[in-house]
Amino acid sequence: MGELTLGDPAGRIPTPIPARDEAPYRVTGIERRTPTIVEVWMRPLAGRLPYLPGEFVLLEDADRMVPPRSYSIANPQRSDGLISVLVTRVAGGQTSGWVHDRLRPGDEVTVTGPYGTFVADPAAAAPCLHLAAGSGLAPIRALIESALEASPPRSLTLVFSAGTKADVLDRDRFLSWQGIHPHFRYIRTLTRGPGAEPRGRIPDVLPSLCPHLADHEVFIAGAPGFVRACALAAEALGAVPARMHTEPFFVELPVRTGPVSSPAGGAVRTMAARPAPTHARGISLEPGSRSPSRQRLHDR
Numbered sequence: 001m002g003e004l005t006l007g008d009p010a011g012r013i014p015t016p017i018p019a020r021d022e023a024p025y026r027v028t029g030i031e032r033r034t035p036t037i038v039e040v041w042m043r044p045l046a047g048r049l050p051y052l053p054g055e056f057v058l059l060e061d062a063d064r065m066v067p068p069r070s071y072s073i074a075n076p077q078r079s080d081g082l083i084s085v086l087v088t089r090v091a092g093g094q095t096s097g098w099v100h101d102r103l104r105p106g107d108e109v110t111v112t113g114p115y116g117t118f119v120a121d122p123a124a125a126a127p128c129l130h131l132a133a134g135s136g137l138a139p140i141r142a143l144i145e146s147a148l149e150a151s152p153p154r155s156l157t158l159v160f161s162a163g164t165k166a167d168v169l170d171r172d173r174f175l176s177w178q179g180i181h182p183h184f185r186y187i188r189t190l191t192r193g194p195g196a197e198p199r200g201r202i203p204d205v206l207p208s209l210c211p212h213l214a215d216h217e218v219f220i221a222g223a224p225g226f227v228r229a230c231a232l233a234a235e236a237l238g239a240v241p242a243r244m245h246t247e248p249f250f251v252e253l254p255v256r257t258g259p260v261s262s263p264a265g266g267a268v269r270t271m272a273a274r275p276a277p278t279h280a281r282g283i284s285l286e287p288g289s290r291s292p293s294r295q296r297l298h299d300r
Helices: 092-099 132-150 170-180 202-209 225-238
Strands: 018-033 037-044 054-062 069-072 083-088 108-115 128-133 156-162 184-188 217-222 244-248 256-261 265-273 279-282 282-286 290-292
Touching: 018 054, 018 083, 037 092, 037 108, 054 083, 069 083, 069 132, 083 092, 128 132, 128 202, 128 225, 132 156, 132 170, 132 217, 156 202, 170 184, 184 202, 184 217, 202 225, 217 225
Parallel strands: 128 156, 128 217, 156 184, 217 244
Antiparallel strands: 018 037, 018 108, 037 083, 054 069, 054 108, 256 265, 279 282
């Protein structure tokens, strides 16, 4: 993963919860959400996992026959401990192939975490813009659902990009939230195929949707090119880099290596070497890493 360099002089951003040892989960449901994305719901078998909206976990089979991969949790904390993840099928991906083709309700899996810094300040009151594409919606959905109940309410806007109407995730859910919560606005845009306006890539339509972002906090999640383009577009509209948070989803081939030290001091199995960092107008996005000290493993 990669992340915008963030600044929080007031120290208000909550400290990510330290990762715990791996824990067993039982798959309770698998739902096809788009032609390429499934949502997997899992119930803990050894106690509820404490985590912050926006964080991710490592997922693998209980027998360790497929490589562990990282997936953002798509829901905030629940009293029953259920968590869900959105998994995109990746051509040749061992783990995504296992999830799509062989994983079944009732199967036991192993979850390790939580990890990540893509979290929000629960006390923040500034307007918040969320930009997502594909399974990058997972952490965004958890952040928004958690923020909807905050008091006092803050203005929340979600712009979700999909290729076609068949690729749109959670339309009914977001329209329902918009009807219940007047401070939440949902906008979807299509990049190809027929459909209602708006149409086009988020960087192209953002100036007409949210022209003034100087006072906004911005969260962006999706493929690296999408995240980079959206970050630059938001900055051009006045967004302050210190208040932009990014979560690029990188695809890596499942090559196992030895353990590395996790940010929380535990052991995390990692795959594949990191490509060289890329830079755009002062925005540093390092493939394979959420931040300089956090490595994310992902084949979706």
